[in-house]
Amino acid sequence: DSGVTQTPKHLITATGQRVTLRCSPRSGDLSVYWYQQSLDQGLQFLIQYYNGEERAKGNILERFSAQQFPDLHSELNLSSLELGDSALYFCASSTSAVPTEAFFGQGTRLTVV
Amino acid sequence: TQLLEQSPQFLSIQEGENLTVYCNSSSVFSSLQWYRQEPGEGPVLLVTVVTGGEVKKLKRLTFQFGDARKDSSLHITAAQPGDTGLYLCAGPSPRNFNKFYFGSGTKLNVKP
Numbered sequence: 001d002s003g004v005t006q007t008p009k010h011l012i013t014a015t016g017q018r019v020t021l022r023c024s025p026r027s028g029d030l031s032v033y034w035y036q037q038s039l040d041q042g043l044q045f046l047i048q049y050y051n052g053e054e055r056a057k058g059n060i061l062e063r064f065s066a067q068q069f070p071d072l073h074s075e076l077n078l079s080s081l082e083l084g085d086s087a088l089y090f091c092a093s094s095t096s097a098v099p100t101e102a103f104f105g106q107g108t109r110l111t112v113v
Numbered sequence: 114t115q116l117l118e119q120s121p122q123f124l125s126i127q128e129g130e131n132l133t134v135y136c137n138s139s140s141v142f143s144s145l146q147w148y149r150q151e152p153g154e155g156p157v158l159l160v161t162v163v164t165g166g167e168v169k170k171l172k173r174l175t176f177q178f179g180d181a182r183k184d185s186s187l188h189i190t191a192a193q194p195g196d197t198g199l200y201l202c203a204g205p206s207p208r209n210f211n212k213f214y215f216g217s218g219t220k221l222n223v224k225p
């Protein structure tokens with residue numbers, strides 16, 4: 001158990017809809033990272049938050065947004081969903097703003113139908 | 114192009130064989146991490162290498178960081194079916210330390 005909790009584990013929704021994925025980092029970790037992993041592909045970095053503020057942005061679509069709350073949990077919002085958004089979405093956390101290692105949750109599997 | 118290139122992409126071997134997977138970059142990394150991911154699960158951190166030339170051992174796994182800190186390798190001795198999984202290298206982007214990038218991974222299958 002990494003200590004990072006993601007909910008829900010599975011999500012099935014229709015095209016055009018909006019969903020919110022939730023992540024609770026390890027106790028004491030201030031950084032939260034979001035990654036997308038499509039079938040048989042590597043992890044694509046989406047966005048990082050550190051202590052409530054956006055720290056770094058990767059290949060995140062404009063239809064996607066994220067935030068980190070005062071209690072350090074984070075949410076990833078995906079809107080106007082398309083079939084191609086179906087993927088595993090992982091959240092990871094680390095202690096510092098500059099990542100040396102990250103601890104991952106078990107992911108949310110999103111299926112857009 | 115990927116910042117971190119991993120090879121081979123796929124590897125299928127018999128139990129008891131040895132193997133090496135590689136992680137290469139044209140950029141210098143301050144550190145590299147190796148993760149193992151099983152289907153449907155999140156990646157699990159195996160090791161972090163920081164110093165050029167560093168070698169770290171984790172039971173049957175040996176990790177090496179290149180002298181120039183541009184590459185790393187993972188060697189598994191006497192592979193077992195439990196080693197099956199996706200092996201990923203990762204590290205903070207040399208251009209923006211805040212971005213943490215992963216290689217595309219090596220998918221290992223160890224047959225009993």
